[in-house]
Amino acid sequence: MNCHRVQNLLSAYLDQELSSEERRLVRNHIFHCPVCSESYEELNTLKNYLGNLEPPTPEPQSILNFSLMFPESMDPHYHTLFWGKRLLLTGSCIFLFLVTSFSLFPVTAPTGVARQQAEATPFVRRPTRSQIVQEQKHNLLAGSTVKKEDKEKEEVEIKPWWEDSLRLPVVPVSHR
């Protein structure tokens, strides 16, 4: 085992965190190598220093004092309820605002001229395509007097509704 490897293992050796085989190898190396043995001594001293550090002197009461300072925050459920209440308050405020604003400014129906116009023109639904077709068929079958305009209509080829949407864009040859 060379020095470099031992130097890397020294720390773990000191903490007795090596396997028995590694420990034996390191111990042998330290015994023969003065450099590594010095490093080991230094690390050992360092570990002793750190282990012998006197603990700071706290006032034991001051650490647990927070229970007296914030009694409400000591409750594990305090925070969820706290925010729940806030949310509820905000929600009710928004609801109240909406209710009052709708009651103050109701959605108004057209008044005056607009209303008169709206009443004057009754709502007529535009016939759908199928309705037109049905009517035309009905007219044909009846063979009744067909007006000129209706004849023109008849000649118009009735395309299925999807034909327009299925038409592909024409790509010029040069772009292909």
Add this chain to the structure above:
Amino acid sequence: MLQTGLLSLARSTPDTFQEFEKLVKTHEKAFYHFAYRLTGNHDDALDLTQEGLLKAYRAFDRFKAGTAFDRWVYQIIYRLFIDQYRKKRRRPFVSSLDETPPYLDQEKQMEVPDHSRLPEDFALRHELGETIQQALLRLPEDFRAAVVLCDVQGFSYEEISNILQCSLGTVRSRIHRGRRLLREYLKPYLGGERRTNL
């Protein structure tokens, strides 16, 4: 506000708090010691310990009975410390006129060891304790936490890997590198008489 306080006081179960208090009482000093070695001063250490314990109490229902309470709290304290450290780093640097500025750190390194007593006696002296604390503070946070947990608190590598939430290999390398740095910083105090004669 007052009402919510009273309500919650009535609702909080006294058993939970007493159990928590009992657990904390046994490890209190160790927690504080750990926080002190991480932060380097009493005020920050007290803040860190209190905040950590408060967090631990809030999450106490998530603590699994049968697992080590102290390791769980150490983990919380360590995480809090790392978070605070990150926050602090974003704040502008405030320097004291009494302390030497950071660029003079190199000059401060010329320390003359006093070998009038045995090194073991030295460790108990406040002066050396202060020097070691300063050296610890110069380490990166990860290394500092690992070295403190190993050498000051006496945890095994496996326990440390639990607390720091990293692999055994990482713990080993952090402790190794941390100690190597500490050895450099504290060189004058480690050699003993042999070194001073050179």
